[in-house]
Amino acid sequence: MKLARFVLAPAAALLLCGMSVPAVSAMQSTPYAKSADEDGVVNAYWLPGERDLVVSEPTSRHVVSGEGRVVSVDFEVSSAGAVVSRTVNHSRPLAADGSPVTQWSAGTEGVWLDWSETIPEEIEWTVTRDKEIVYVGLETTFTDLLGDRTVQHDYRITGFVESVDDEGETQFAPVFYQITIPASDFSSLGLPVQSALDVRHNTDITSRIAPVNYNVINRSFVYNTFISPEVTETPLACVEQHLNGGVWTGGDNRGFLTARPGVGQTSRTSVYVPIDFFGLAGAEVNTRYNTISKVVGYTHSYDANGIPVESAQASASGIALAYIQNTDAYGERYVEHSMINPLCMGAPAIDYQVNFSSNVDGWMSVSGYHDQAPHHEVLWEASDNALSSPSNSGCWYRSTNKGFEWLFGFPTSPLWPQAHIDLDANPILAAPSCPVV
Numbered sequence: 001m002k003l004a005r006f007v008l009a010p011a012a013a014l015l016l017c018g019m020s021v022p023a024v025s026a027m028q029s030t031p032y033a034k035s036a037d038e039d040g041v042v043n044a045y046w047l048p049g050e051r052d053l054v055v056s057e058p059t060s061r062h063v064v065s066g067e068g069r070v071v072s073v074d075f076e077v078s079s080a081g082a083v084v085s086r087t088v089n090h091s092r093p094l095a096a097d098g099s100p101v102t103q104w105s106a107g108t109e110g111v112w113l114d115w116s117e118t119i120p121e122e123i124e125w126t127v128t129r130d131k132e133i134v135y136v137g138l139e140t141t142f143t144d145l146l147g148d149r150t151v152q153h154d155y156r157i158t159g160f161v162e163s164v165d166d167e168g169e170t171q172f173a174p175v176f177y178q179i180t181i182p183a184s185d186f187s188s189l190g191l192p193v194q195s196a197l198d199v200r201h202n203t204d205i206t207s208r209i210a211p212v213n214y215n216v217i218n219r220s221f222v223y224n225t226f227i228s229p230e231v232t233e234t235p236l237a238c239v240e241q242h243l244n245g246g247v248w249t250g251g252d253n254r255g256f257l258t259a260r261p262g263v264g265q266t267s268r269t270s271v272y273v274p275i276d277f278f279g280l281a282g283a284e285v286n287t288r289y290n291t292i293s294k295v296v297g298y299t300h301s302y303d304a305n306g307i308p309v310e311s312a313q314a315s316a317s318g319i320a321l322a323y324i325q326n327t328d329a330y331g332e333r334y335v336e337h338s339m340i341n342p343l344c345m346g347a348p349a350i351d352y353q354v355n356f357s358s359n360v361d362g363w364m365s366v367s368g369y370h371d372q373a374p375h376h377e378v379l380w381e382a383s384d385n386a387l388s389s390p391s392n393s394g395c396w397y398r399s400t401n402k403g404f405e406w407l408f409g410f411p412t413s414p415l416w417p418q419a420h421i422d423l424d425a426n427p428i429l430a431a432p433s434c435p436v437v
Contacts, residue, residue, distance in 0.1 A: 068093055068330025069359045071205055074107075083188045085109060088205055092424070095355035095367045096323040096334035101422050102157070106181045106204070108149060108189060115157055116140040118422070119175055125159045130433075149184040152430035158437075163417060173417035174372075178397070180425035180432040204429065206361035217277040219358035221366060222260050222379040223335070225350050226267040227251030228401065231302060235404060238344035246301030246309045246343065256377050256436070258395045261295075268350060268374065269339050270295040271319055275331035275358040290326070292335065294319045299343050312342035318349065332357040348407035350374065351418070362426045366396070369418040372406040375399065382427045395434035396423055 070091040076084045087107030094100055100117040113127070118140070127135040127142050130153055135142050147153055157177040162170055182204040230253040234241050241249070252266045261270055272293035294316040301309040323334035333356045338349040354368035362382070370376050378397040399419060409416035425432040 068325075068327065068332065068357065069363055069365075071359070071361060071363065073205065082190050086185070086188060088184075090363070090424070092365065095357075096325070096332060097353060097355065097368070099355070099367060101365065101367050102177050102179060102424065104155075104179055104181070104424075106149075106184060108184045108186055110143060110145040110149070111147060111153070111155065111181060113142045113144075113155060113157065113179065114140070115177060115422075118177070119159065119161060119420070123159045123161055123175075125157060128156045128158075129153050131156075150186070152180065152182050154433045155179045155181065156435065161417070161420075163415075171415055171417060173419060174437060175420045176397075176435075176437050177422040178424070178432060178435065180427075180430050182426065182430040206426075206429075217360060217362070218381065218383045219275045219277070219331075219362070219364055220381040221273040221275075221356045221364070222381070223271045223273070223337075223352070223354060224257070224261065224267040224377045224379070225269045225337075225339070225352075225374055226254065226297075226377075227374045228255060229253065231306075234301065235344070235347070238341070238347060240345060241301055241310075241343050244301065244309055245303040247304050248302040248306070249341075249343070250300035250302065252297065256375070256395060256398050256434075257379065258434070259379065259393050260381075266297045267295070268297050269319065269337065270297075271335060271337065273333050273335065273356045275333060275356065277331070277360045290321075290324055292319075292321050292333065296339065299341055301343050310343060314340055314342040323355075329360045330357070348404075350407060351410070352376070353411075354421075362428050363424070364427065365422070365424045367422040369411045369420055370399065371409055372399065372402040372416070372419055373404050374401040378423065380425075380427050380432070384428060392427060392431070394427065394431050396425070396432050397421060398434060398436040400436060 070089075072089045072091070074087045074089060078084050085108055087105050087109075089105045091103055092101045102113065102115040102118065104114065105112040122138055124136065124138060125140065126133060129144060129147055134144060134146070142157075144155075155178070157175075159175045160172040161175060162172055185203045187203075229251045231248040232251050234247055234249045236242070238246075238249075252268070254265055257265065260272070261267055274289040274292075276289055296314050296316050296319075298311050298313045300311045303309050318337065318339045320336045321333060322336045323332070325332040335352075335354055335356065337352045337354075340349045341347045350371055350373070352368065352370035354366060354370065356366055358364045362384070364380060364382070366378055376397075376399040377395060379393060380396050381393040383391040406416045409418045411418050411420070419437070423432070
């Protein structure tokens with residue numbers, strides 16, 4: 001029996017490739033249709049909403065969301081009308097800065113990962129499934145037919161881009177991708193197809209719940225930078241701070257968090273990025289909150305005896321919401337961060353450029369670049385049908401301080417290059433683990 005073909009191209013690309021797309025009016029009058037291919041396998045398709053696109057070459061496709069991320073379902077049914085296979089495809093748009101992101105599919109039979117357009121250099125990649133190494137090599141695609149599809153998995157793709165500085169020293173820029181994939185929904189396999197609803201099982205696609213009276217879908221991100229020790233030696237380059245007796249600079253005296261900083265928990269910077277969807281039942285859903293919240297911690301200087309010498313707070317103007325995109329199904333926020341040490345003139349800033357995006361179906365993504373100093377962490381918050389604060393939260397990404405000289409880096413720098421990250425998950429369906437990179 002012929003198995004489904006897994007396609008990762010965006011919906012718009014399907015039209016450019018010459019694939020047929022049934023007219024909306026025709027599909028509305030015929031919610032379920034089927035046709036036999038050359039191998040006798042019957043393909044079914046349907047169009048339940050105005051944002052849905054459907055093709056039927058050679059397998060059926062149901063597009064759940066047609067803006068931003070395109071989440072589609074490919075499935076085949078046998079000549080007897082029963083579902084044979086089912087695959088969920090995720091086609092993700094470029095980030096706001098033009099950076100490509102990973103594409104992937106996950107079905108009842110396996111997982112397909114593709115990061116071929118992310119890094120141009122030929123480097124060695126390591127792919128792990130739940131911390132177990134499943135691939136090492138130069139290929140930028142991976143097929144996993146051995147993982148247990150009845151449970152969720154964290155796939156991590158890591159590599160190091162090498163560069164050589166002016167003194168001939170080799171530097172490494174880590175590349176880290178994490179895709180959290182829910183368990184596959186097997187409930188439709190083997191069942192006869194009487195209508196479109198027989199094959200539209202979404203426990204591995206969307207966490208959105210149909211609204212009763214009022215619907216609020218909370219999706220938020222928190223990005224913190226912090227200095228873990230209570231104090232750290234003041235760099236010799238901070239001449240004025242040393243002249244004032246400040247041989248020590250205060251840190252945040254904490255480790256990584258699993259929720260937003262609470263009372264007594266400080267950060268160098270903490271940026272809260274909400275992308276919420278709301279609307280009356282039956283009405284169009286819209287994003288809200290076109291702003292971000294910024295908290296900048298105080299920097300303290302101490303003498304050799306631990307006595308406070310001076311304190312200052314950097315301006316929050318170094319954190320900017322550089323790009324916003326809103327549709328009824330998708331929200332995107334691009335944040336540029338450059339925060340200096342207010343007590344050390346000429347010191348390099350803590351820099352990152354990160355794109356945060358969310359779809360109304362619950363999928364969230366974080367992609368971009370950051371300095372490899374100090375500590376960086378990304379947290380997620382999510383809930384469905386909630387008028388109050390998000391009811392679910394957790395950590396998503398953690399990066400340790402490699403040394404303050406790494407603050408001099410930038411994405412293409414041969415010396416102290418920045419790290420590149422791409423995170424993708426639907427936390428309501430499958431909460432991502434929180435690795436330390």
